[in-house]
Structures are given as C-alpha cells and as structure tokens.
Amino acid sequence: MASLSSGINVALRAVLSQTQVMEVIEHNVANANTEGYHKQSAVLRAVSMSPSTATYYNYGSGQLGAGVTVSQVQRFTQSFYDTKYRSVASENSSWSYQSSELTRIEADFGDLSNTGLSTALDEFWTSWQDLAADPTNSSLRTMVLSDASALTNKFNSNSQSLVALQQDQNTALKDRADEVNSLAKTVADLNYQITQAYSVNQQPNDLLDSRDLALDRLAELAGAVSTTQDNGQVIVTINGHLLVSGQNTTELSTQTDPNDASINQIVWSDNGDTLSPQTGEIGGILKVRDEYIPGQLNALNQMAATLIDQVNTLHSSGYTQDGSDGGNFFSGTDATNISVLDTLTAKDLAISSSKTEVGNSDIAAKIYNLRSQKLMNGNSQSIGDYYNDKVTNLALITETAKTNKSQDSTVLDALDEQRQSVTGVSLDEEAANLTTTQKAYQAAARLMNTYDEMLDIVINQMGLVGRS
Amino acid sequence: MRITNMMSANNLVQHIQENQEQVYKIQEQIASEKSFETPSEDPLNASASMKLKSALLISQGYQNTASTVNEWMSATDSSMDQLETLANNAINLVLSGLDDGTSSTERSTSMATELTEIINQAIDLGNTKYKDSYIFSGTNLNDQPFALDENGALTYNGNSSTMVRGVGQSSNVVMNVAGDSSISPLIKAMIDARDKLKLDDVDGLSVSLETLQNAFTSLSNDRTASGARARQVTNSIAAMKETDTTLNSLLNSKENTDLADAAVVLKAKQTALQSVLDVGSRALSALNLFDYLQQ
Numbered sequence: 056m057a058s059l060s061s062g063i064n065v066a067l068r069a070v071l072s073q074t075q076v077m078e079v080i081e082h083n084v085a086n087a088n089t090e091g092y093h094k095q096s097a098v099l100r101a102v103s104m105s106p107s108t109a110t111y112y113n114y115g116s117g118q119l120g121a122g123v124t125v126s127q128v129q130r131f132t133q134s135f136y137d138t139k140y141r142s143v144a145s146e147n148s149s150w151s152y153q154s155s156e157l158t159r160i161e162a163d164f165g166d167l168s169n170t171g172l173s174t175a176l177d178e179f180w181t182s183w184q185d186l187a188a189d190p191t192n193s194s195l196r197t198m199v200l201s202d203a204s205a206l207t208n209k210f211n212s213n214s215q216s217l218v219a220l221q222q223d224q225n226t227a228l229k230d231r232a233d234e235v236n237s238l239a240k241t242v243a244d245l246n247y248q249i250t251q252a253y254s255v256n257q258q259p260n261d262l263l264d265s266r267d268l269a270l271d272r273l274a275e276l277a278g279a280v281s282t283t284q285d286n287g288q289v290i291v292t293i294n295g296h297l298l299v300s301g302q303n304t305t306e307l308s309t310q311t312d313p314n315d316a317s318i319n320q321i322v323w324s325d326n327g328d329t330l331s332p333q334t335g336e337i338g339g340i341l342k343v344r345d346e347y348i349p350g351q352l353n354a355l356n357q358m359a360a361t362l363i364d365q366v367n368t369l370h371s372s373g374y375t376q377d378g379s380d381g382g383n384f385f386s387g388t389d390a391t392n393i394s395v396l397d398t399l400t401a402k403d404l405a406i407s408s409s410k411t412e413v414g415n416s417d418i419a420a421k422i423y424n425l426r427s428q429k430l431m432n433g434n435s436q437s438i439g440d441y442y443n444d445k446v447t448n449l450a451l452i453t454e455t456a457k458t459n460k461s462q463d464s465t466v467l468d469a470l471d472e473q474r475q476s477v478t479g480v481s482l483d484e485e486a487a488n489l490t491t492t493q494k495a496y497q498a499a500a501r502l503m504n505t506y507d508e509m510l511d512i513v514i515n516q517m518g519l520v521g522r523s
Numbered sequence: 524m525r526i527t528n529m530m531s532a533n534n535l536v537q538h539i540q541e542n543q544e545q546v547y548k549i550q551e552q553i554a555s556e557k558s559f560e561t562p563s564e565d566p567l568n569a570s571a572s573m574k575l576k577s578a579l580l581i582s583q584g585y586q587n588t589a590s591t592v593n594e595w596m597s598a599t600d601s602s603m604d605q606l607e608t609l610a611n612n613a614i615n616l617v618l619s620g621l622d623d624g625t626s627s628t629e630r631s632t633s634m635a636t637e638l639t640e641i642i643n644q645a646i647d648l649g650n651t652k653y654k655d656s657y658i659f660s661g662t663n664l665n666d667q668p669f670a671l672d673e674n675g676a677l678t679y680n681g682n683s684s685t686m687v688r689g690v691g692q693s694s695n696v697v698m699n700v701a702g703d704s705s706i707s708p709l710i711k712a713m714i715d716a717r718d719k720l721k722l723d724d725v726d727g728l729s730v731s732l733e734t735l736q737n738a739f740t741s742l743s744n745d746r747t748a749s750g751a752r753a754r755q756v757t758n759s760i761a762a763m764k765e766t767d768t769t770l771n772s773l774l775n776s777k778e779n780t781d782l783a784d785a786a787v788v789l790k791a792k793q794t795a796l797q798s799v800l801d802v803g804s805r806a807l808s809a810l811n812l813f814d815y816l817q818q
Contacts (some may be wrong), residue, residue: 088528161562166569173576181587184585414662420687447567447570451563453563479525
C-alpha cells in the first residue's frame with residue numbers, strides 16, 4: 056500500500072468509471088429498439104501508477120496499479136455486412152418497386168376477368184359473325200355497334216391507365232431525387248461533425264449511427280456506394296458519379312426529357328449527365344416507366360391501328376342495305392383515340408359486297424375472318440394471339456419481379472440478422488453487465504469507506520496517547 | 524449466434540406475416556374458386572385459360588350461326604316437302620287428264636281449275652318467309668320472289684346468289700336453295716300443263732307431263748342435297764358441343780381451385796400460423812434477466 060490519499064483516489068476512480076459504464080449500459084437499454092442503433096460498450100483499462108510515485112513508494116516488490124479508467128466507448132460494428140446489406144437492399148428495393156407497379160397494370164387490365172380486352176375482342180368478332188349469319192336482323196346490327204364500342208372503350212381505358220401510371224412514375228422519380236438530395240446533405244453534415252469529434256479524440260458513436268442509416272436509405276433509393284476515408288468521412292457515389300465528398304454534395308435536379316416531353320429525367324447539376332441507376336427504387340422506376348409501360352402501350356397501339364386499318368378497308372368496300380357505299384367504321388389512329396365513328400348507325404353498316412343484295416353478308420364474314428388472320432408481329436400472329444402473348448410476357452416479368460423480390464428479401468433478412476447479431480442490444484447481456492457493474496461500484500464504495508475509517512484513525516484517534 | 528431482443532421480435536413478426544399471407548392466399552383461392560386471380564400468379568396457365576375462354580366464345584359464335592342456318596334450312600325443307608306433295612298431285616292430275624275416259628270438258632274446266640289452285644299454292648310456298656326474309660329469293664331477301672304477271676306467266680324477282688355461312692373454323696355451307704333453279708321450272712311446268720288442259724291438247728299434255736316429272740325430280744334432288752347440308756350443320760353443332768365440354772373441363776382444370784386440396788392446405792397453414800403465434804407470444808413475453816435480478 057502506497058498512501059492513504061492515493062488509495063482513496065483509486066477507489067474514487069473505480070466509482071467514477073463504474074458510473075460511466077452504468078451510463079453506457081443505460082444508453083444501450085434505452086436504445087434497445089432504436090432503428091440503426093449500434094450497441095456500445097465502455098472499455099475499461101487498468102491504470103498504472105505514475106513512475107515517480109512508483110519509485111518513491113516502492114517499498115516492496117513489483118509495481119502497484121492505480122485503479123481503473125474508461126479508455127473509450129466502443130461501438131460494435133461490422134462494415135463488411137454493411138456493404139453486403141446495402142448492395143442486396145438496392146436490388147431488393149428495385150424488384151419490390153417493379154412488382155408493385157406491374158401488379159397495378161395487371162389489376163387495371165383485368166385480363167382474366169370477363170371484362171378484359173381479350174374478351175371484348177372476341178365478343179366484337181362474334182357479333183360480326185352473328186350478323187353475317189342473319190344480315191337483315193336489325194338487333195344484331197345494334198349488337199355489332201355496342202360490342203365495338205365496348206372494345207374501343209377497353210382500348211381507351213387500358214391505354215389511359217398506362218399513361219396515368221407513367222405520369223405517376225414521373226412524380227415518384229422526382230420524390231426520390233429530392234430524397235437523395237436531402238440524404239446527401241445529411242451525410243455531408245454528419246461527415247463534418249464526425250471529423251470534428253475525431254479531431255478531439257472522441258468517439259462520435261451516435262453520429263455514426265445516423266450516417267449509417269442515411270447510407271442504408273441511399274443504397275435503397277439509388278444503389279449508392281460508400282467508402283470510408285482515414286479521417287472518418289465517407290465518400291458516396293452513384294454509378295461512379297460523386298454524390299458526397301467530405302462536406303460537399305452534388306445536387307440532383309429533375310428536368311423534362313428533351314426527346315420526350317411526357318417524361319422526366321434526373322440530371323447531375325455539375326455536368327448535366329443523366330442519372331440512370333440499374334438498381335434501387337430509382338432503377339425500378341426507370342425500368343417500369345421506360346421499358347414495361349411503353350412496351351405494353353406500343354402493343355395496344357399497334358393492335359388498335361391494325362384493327363382500324365383492316366376493318367375500315369373492308370367496311371369501306373361494302374354497301375349498306377339501301378345500296379349506298381360504306382365508309383369508315385372506326386375513327387382514330389391508336390389505342391388512346393380509337394372509337395366507333397360518331398355518325399355510324401345500325402343501318403349504315405355496310406356488310407354486303409353487292410349494291411343490291413340485302414341477303415349478302417360477305418363483308419361481315421370477311422371482318423369476322425380478320426380474327427384468325429395473322430396481321431400482327433410481321434404477319435406471324437393474329438390480333439388475339441398477339442395480345443395473349445403480351446399479357447403472358449407481362450405476367451412473366453411480374454412473376455420474375457415478385458420471385459426476385461422475395462428471394463432478395465430472404466437474403467436481406469439473413470444479412471440484417473447477421474448485422475443485428477453483432478450490433479444489436481441484448482437486454483439479458485445488459486442486465487448481466489448491469490449487475491457486475493453494480494457490484495463493482497458497491498465494492499469500490501465499500502473500499503472508499505474503509506479508507507475513510509483508516510483516515511479517521513490516523514487523523515482523529517492517533518496522537519491522543521494518555522488523553523481520552 | 525448472439526441473439527438480440529430486436530432480432531427475436533423482427534423474426535416473429537416476419538414469420539407471422541408470411542404465414543398470414545399464405546393463409547390469405549388459400550382463403551382467396553377457396554372463396555373465388557380460382558387458383559389465380561392475376562396472370563402473374565401463374566403465367567402459363569393464365570395464358571392457356573385466356574386461349575380456352577376465347578376458343579369457347581368463338582365456338583359459341585359458330586353455334587349461333589349454325590343454329591340460325593339450321594332453322595333456315597328446316598323452313599326450306601318443310602316448304603320443299605309440301606312442294607313435292609303439290610308436284611305429285613299435279614302429276615296425278617295430268618295423268619288422269621291423259622286417261623282416255625276423261626272428257627274434254629272435264630279437262631278444260633274442273634281439272635284446269637284444280638291445277639290452277641295447285642299453282643297458287645306452289646307460288647305461296649315459293650314465297651315462304653323465315654323471320655321476315657323470303658327464303659327462295661337468293662339474296663334479295665326483301666323481295667317477294669314469285670308472282671304471275673298479267674299474262675299469267677311466272678316472274679321471278681329474286682336472284683340466283685347463294686348464301687354461304689361459316690359454321691366452323693373451316694366449314695362453310697350454302698344455306699339457301701335458289702328459287703329460280705329449283706322451283707321456277709316446276710311451277711312453269713304446272714302452268715304449261717294447266718294451259719294444255721284448258722286447250723284440251725292431249726299430245727301437248729303428255730309432253731308437259733314429261734317436263735313436270737323432270738322438274739319434280741330436279742326439285743327432289745335439290746331437296747336431298749339441301750337435307751344433306753342440313754345434316755352437316757347438325758353434325759357440326761353436335762361436334763362443337765362435344766368440343767365445348769372438353770374445353771370447359773380443360774378450363775376448369777387450368778383455373779379452378781381443387782377445393783378438397785385447398786381445404787386441407789388451409790387447415791395445415793392455419794395450424795402453422797397458430798403455432799407461430801403461440802410460440803411467438805411465449806418467446807416475446809418471456810422474462811428476461813432483468814426480471815430475475817434481485818435488487
């Protein structure tokens with residue numbers, strides 16, 4: 056034992072250190088359910104006695120220690136899993152976005168119900184067939200007109216819902232670009248604060264938590280990749296273009312595509328390059344907006360154009376019941392504006408190939424025969440088969456997106472579990488630590504008490520020899 | 524592996540979610556009786572089901588046409604049957620006119636009158652209408668085909684066009700019998716015979732008989748041919764009905780839920796969900812070390 060006063064210091068240091076440990080445990084327990092929180096732990100280190108004191112008081116053999124101190128508050132982290140997690144998260148969010156939007160198209164089209172385009176098309180053909188069998192029947196004529204309107208309405212509503220969905224993607228794209236900008240600013244600010252903390256030799260654990268959360272979200276949004284530098288700052292890039300470097304960010308702005316006024320694009324403010332990530336929600340949006348929707352829209356337009364062209368040609372070549380020339384049947388040029396000619400009434404249907412024969416229905420039969428003619432896809436498919444193919448293709452794409460989404464989710468969950476396993480707070484663990492800390496605190500306090508009693512002896516009870 | 528409290532909670536929620544989704548899916552399949560609602564749930568069967576539905580609708584269209592054709596041809600056949608009877612009567616009348624025991628007066632009066640009556644009936648039959656359309660006037664459906672002009676000669680107002688109808692993917696039938704080729708010769712022969720009776724021209728009458736018999740044979744042949752076509756239509760309707768049954772059962776197997784199977788799966792999934800909830804509630808509410816530490 057060296058001296059009473061240094062002994063009391065050892066006890067004091069122990070009490071203070073254990074209190075600090077207790078506070079770290081408290082912080083962990085408080086944040087047991089906080090998203091992105093990394094478990095912290097106070098690292099205790101034994102303090103060796105200062106050399107001068109050691110020499111002076113070294114009566115016995117060996118050096119005496121000077122108690123305990125908290126050397127640092129450590130943050131449990133696993134940067135390998137962070138990188139892996141973010142790369143899977145960006146894939147997953149792209150698939151998840153695609154599958155939800157594609158499901159919307161399927162729901163809008165309703166191809167498996169009896170209200171789908173495919174059924175409307177079949178009913179349209181059949182109404183011509185019925186009329187061909189009984190050409191003077193006026194109710195069958197009305198039927199042709201109403202089935203044709205049902206068909207054109209279905210074309211219109213399908214293409215309108217695709218256009219509306221495309222517009223939604225524009226809005227979604229702008230929202231995501233804004234979010235990337237604001238997250239980039241957050242990361243840049245945190246970069247600054249983190250360096251400040253490191254420069255005064257402190258561990259900015261909770262700032263690091265916030266920055267990791269922002270980086271997770273940036274990966275989900277656009278597949279952003281980050282690298283940590285020696286000074287603790289991160290550099291964030293998307294598709295190799297710098298988003299955050301130190302305290303500086305490169306802004307993203309949204310503008311109308313110069314080639315197509317109906318769609319927006321995201322451009323980098325520094326060099327004007329277009330941002331088109333393959334992954335992340337933005338990647339998913341671009342895929343849906345620029346690939347799937349135009350594909351479906353184009354198919355609908357081609358079908359409508361073929362139908363307009365073929366039916367009009369045949370109908371114009373026919374004669375009405377009173378022998379006048381038949382004109383166009385459909386108006387419009389594509390799926391958005393296809394419609395049965397406004398002025399057309401039941402008696403204007405020109406289904407006879409002869410001016411005088413009312414029982415002739417050759418034209419109606421020919422229009423019906425368009426059903427099985429290979430008019431689409433370089434004259435290799437009938438209109439119905441072509442549409443069936445398009446529906447099946449979309450269904451396969453949707454199925455793939457759903458499958459990939461669920462597979463990626465499984466991987467993502469496993470990775471998150473790995474991360475959690477290292478960084479998460481276990482209450483049992485904290486309870487155990489709490490108990491040991493409490494005991495250590497109690498023991499240190501008891502020690503101090505002992506010193507106090509010893510000092511009492513030295514100060515108050517010594518040197519009273521003979522007095523009482 | 525180090526397990527944290529948040530891990531167990533997340534894990535539990537995720538598994539409950541997965542199980543509930545599966546139970547929901549099967550409930551939906553049972554309630555809707557369809558094994559898929561959108562094409563992406565089963566793209567290949569969905570495509571097949573769309574094709575089958577289309578085939579059924581198209582087949583229904585052909586059947587509609589076929590039954591219209593069938594009715595038309597029945598009307599035709601029944602008129603031609605009556606015409607044959609009339610032709611027989613006329614032939615018998617002419618034969619008895621040629622009989623030596625028949626007097627000239629009888630020929631020129633009562634027999635001629637009777638034949639005129641038969642002619643009028645034949646003209647009426649030639650003007651038979653089905654659903655407001657004349658069936659023997661070719662494609663001039665609205666124009667009455669047969670009439671007598673002021674000289675008592677037969678006029679034909681129709682044309683000789685045929686009406687071809689599709690009653691199957693690649694099967695077309697002519698549904699009408701044109702009046703000018705089938706009926707006109709018969710009525711003309713009757714008129715000729717009547718005129719010969721009136722004139723009491725027995726030699727001429729025997730020539731008329733031959734013409735009349737030829738016209739009768741020709742009408743009979745046309746009727747037989749039309750009957751054969753009508754049978755073709757009937758057969759094709761039967762065949763399409765047969766095909767429909769097959770298509771329907773295929774469609775059912777593609778898109779309908781196997782209810783018994785689904786019910787069993789639902790039961791299993793429900794049990795699984797129940798277990799997850801049970802175990803989960805115990806794991807989550809389990810006491811942790813904090814509860815046991817003596818303060």
